[in-house]
Amino acid sequence: MQLSFECLSLEDLDPGILLPLNFYSYPYQHFIMENILLSPERSVRVLTVGISAAAALYLIAALVTEPMRGFAATDVNGKVSVTVTATASSLTCTDANGDSNGDDENLTIGSIGVGQDTGNYATTKDIHCNVKSNNSAGYTLAWRITTGSGGTSTGYMISQFEDKISPFRYNNSNDSELTATQWSTNVAATDADWGARLSSTSSSFSEDHASRQITNSEWGADGGSEKWARVASGSSVIFASSTNETTDAGDDHFVGFRTEIGSSRMQPSGTYQVEVDFTTANDL
Numbered sequence: 457m458q459l460s461f462e463c464l465s466l467e468d469l470d471p472g473i474l475l476p477l478n479f480y481s482y483p484y485q486h487f488i489m490e491n492i493l494l495s496p497e498r499s500v501r502v503l504t505v506g507i508s509a510a511a512a513l514y515l516i517a518a519l520v521t522e523p524m525r526g527f528a529a530t531d532v533n534g535k536v537s538v539t540v541t542a543t544a545s546s547l548t549c550t551d552a553n554g555d556s557n558g559d560d561e562n563l564t565i566g567s568i569g570v571g572q573d574t575g576n577y578a579t580t581k582d583i584h585c586n587v588k589s590n591n592s593a594g595y596t597l598a599w600r601i602t603t604g605s606g607g608t609s610t611g612y613m614i615s616q617f618e619d620k621i622s623p624f625r626y627n628n629s630n631d632s633e634l635t636a637t638q639w640s641t642n643v644a645a646t647d648a649d650w651g652a653r654l655s656s657t658s659s660s661f662s663e664d665h666a667s668r669q670i671t672n673s674e675w676g677a678d679g680g681s682e683k684w685a686r687v688a689s690g691s692s693v694i695f696a697s698s699t700n701e702t703t704d705a706g707d708d709h710f711v712g713f714r715t716e717i718g719s720s721r722m723q724p725s726g727t728y729q730v731e732v733d734f735t736t737a738n739d740l
Contacts, residue, residue, distance in 0.1 A: 540590070542589070542590060542591035542593075543589075544738070545587055545588065545591070545595045545736040546587070546588045546589075547585060547586070547588075547597075547734060547735070548585070549586075549734050550583070551563040551584070563582075563583055565714070565715060568715060568716075568717055569717065570717050570718075570721060570722065570723060571717060572716070572717055573714070573715070574713075574714050574715050575714070576678070576680075576714075577678045577682055577714075578712065579710070581714070582713070583713075584708060584709075584710055585708070585710075586706045586707070586708055587702060587706055587709065587736050588702050588704075588707075589698075590701050592700070592701055593738070594699040594700050594701070594739040595698055595737065595739055596737050596739050597695065597736050598693055598695065598736075598737075599687050599688060599693060599695055599732055599735075600687065600688040600689065600691065600692040600693065600735075601687055601731065601732060602731035605729075605730055605731035610689055611623040611626070611688075611689035612730065613715070613728035614729065615724065615726030615728045615729075617724060619728070621649065621650050621717075621723070622650075623650065623651065623686035623689070624637075624639075624685065624686040624714075625642055625649070633685065633686055634669050634693060635670075635674070636653065636683035636684060636685040637683055637684065637685070638681070638682070639651070639683070639714065639716075643716045643718060644718055645719045645720040645721070646718050646720045647718045647721060648715075648716070649715070649716055650713065650716075650728075651684040651685060651687075651713070652686075652711055652714070652732075653675055653684045653685065653714075654672075654675050654695050654709065654712075655678055655710035655711070656676070656678045657678065658707075658708060658710050659698070659702075659708050659709060660698035660699075660700075663697065663698055667739050668697045669693050669694045669695065670695045684714060687730075687732055692733070692735055695711075696709050699739070
């Protein structure tokens with residue numbers, strides 16, 4: 457239902473017509489109209505309140521549609537992290553064809569007779585071991601005689617005729633597999649010995665830390681002051697190490713080998729062999 461009405465001033469009314477204060481419309485809907493007169497002061501107040509309400513409504517609408525800069529959220533810096541785990545160290549050992557035998561798996565250190573020595577460290581008589589590790593704490597490099605090679609728990613070099621060459625200073629009770637000693641004068645005239653050393657040209661040679669069981673100061677520099685040791689025949693012995701991760705190319709370690717036959721030793725002829733295991737592990 458649509459209702460409409462017209463407002464008339466008192467001057468437009470016929471004085472003879474009596475205007476009722478209320479009226480009724482059919483059916484059953486009751487409307488009351490009242491004519492309320494406001495004083496000028498109240499009129500101004502109503503107008504002021506209306507304007508204020510309109511302004512407040514506009515401000516609320518503006519905040520909803522486009523927040524003011526003063527109410528913007530504070531920026532928070534977020535951190536992004538990733539954990540790189542230490543993978544197992546990798547190890548490659550070859551003779552790098554330094555002995556010219558064409559077999560990188562086997563090293564030939566020469567031929568000698570009674571009273572002769574293969575001599576000081578040389579690249580033609582070494583094994584080149586390359587270690588790669590991303591462990592920030594570094595790695596270790598250890599050696600030992602392969603079980604069953606050179607006799608159980610002895611470390612001998614054995615020929616095809618079962619003759620033996622002893623580990624360096626094997627008969628000296630004061631030495632252990634953890635000691636490096638100068639070669640000269642330490643092979644008796646009646647002995648035949650073999651030993652190994654870490655070359656001073658190796659990576660991380662100058663690093664001596666807790667994990668290393670034979671220190672660089674014991675090995676000495678290649679040449680006249682170089683020292684040698686017998687390779688472990690029981691548990692592995694750590695002879696090289698690093699306190700840092702390697703470069704992408706890895707760290708190079710050079711392990712030299714030496715044999716001497718004493719001047720009074722009738723060593724049977726033959727080809728003498730022993731297998732050496734090299735292992736690497738991340739240092740914890």
